[in-house]
Amino acid sequence: MQKKIKLIAVAVLSAVGLSASFAQTDSHEPLLTVKEIMNGLITPTTATIWGAYQLESDAQWQEIRNAALSVIAAGNLLQLGGSGEGESAMAAEADWRSYNQLMIDAARQVIAATNSKDEEALSAAGNDALYPPCESCHQQYQAR
Ligand code: HEC
Structure with a gap:
């Protein structure tokens, strides 16, 4: 027994x-493909950041901050690439990592701008820092 x-x-x-x-x-x-991460996370959150204009209330600033946090979360996922074929191998490349890191750093700049409620800094972070890594990464990887 x-x-x-x-x-x-x-x-x-x-x-x-x-x-x-x-x-x-x-x-x-990875549970999502790169395309799903782009369409489901990156596109809506960056639209919020790029569309920010004449922010007044705390809630409006908070919304931008949350969007930037989601961009960082998406960047965190993109460190693994995605579940699509070949997407993990792609994400292991130095160029991929560097574009992705630039995007994450840009989102941190957005957060800094929301902390100081500085709309000029916000638009500089959005246009000069957040946009370029999208372009660079797409030029190199989108057609693969
Ligand atoms: C580290 C690389 C990388 C970065 C950074 C990146 N993307 Fe992408 N993105 C891709 C790849 C790869 C594809 C192609 C996915 C596919 O077609 O399977 C893509 C596709 C897209 C698409 C098209 C989705 C579709 O349905 O075909 C959009 C929109 C997009 N990205 C937006 C953005 C924006 C906005 C940013 C910057 C804030 C960004 N991406 C940053 C790699 C990146």
Whole structure:
């Protein structure tokens, strides 16, 4: 009897261990394609940032800040590339990483501008810092 319980315990424990290790592997795999990240996250959030104009209330500034946080989250995902074919390999390239990092840095500049509620700094960050890495990355990778 004692032995049987022990056996069951061992079986349960190893099943738990097994599923935990599967879960861990899965969590590092991209779940979205690059196109889904672009259309679902990057496009709407950058539209919010680029469309910012005459911000007055705290809530309006907060919305821009949230959009910039989402760009950083998307950049975080793009470090893995995407779930599409060849997209992980693409993301391992130095150029990809550098364009992606420039986009993340630009989003941080946007956040800094929202902290000081400086609309001039916001539009400079949007136009001079956030836009160029989109162009560079697309020129090199979009047609692949
Ligand atoms: C690190 C690389 C990289 C950066 C940075 C990047 N993109 Fe992209 N983007 C891509 C790739 C690759 C595609 C092509 C995806 C495909 O067609 O499968 C793409 C496609 C797109 C598309 C077209 C989606 C479609 O339906 O075909 C839009 C819109 C887009 N990106 C917007 C942006 C904007 C805006 C930025 C900058 C804020 C940006 N991207 C920054 C890599 C990047």
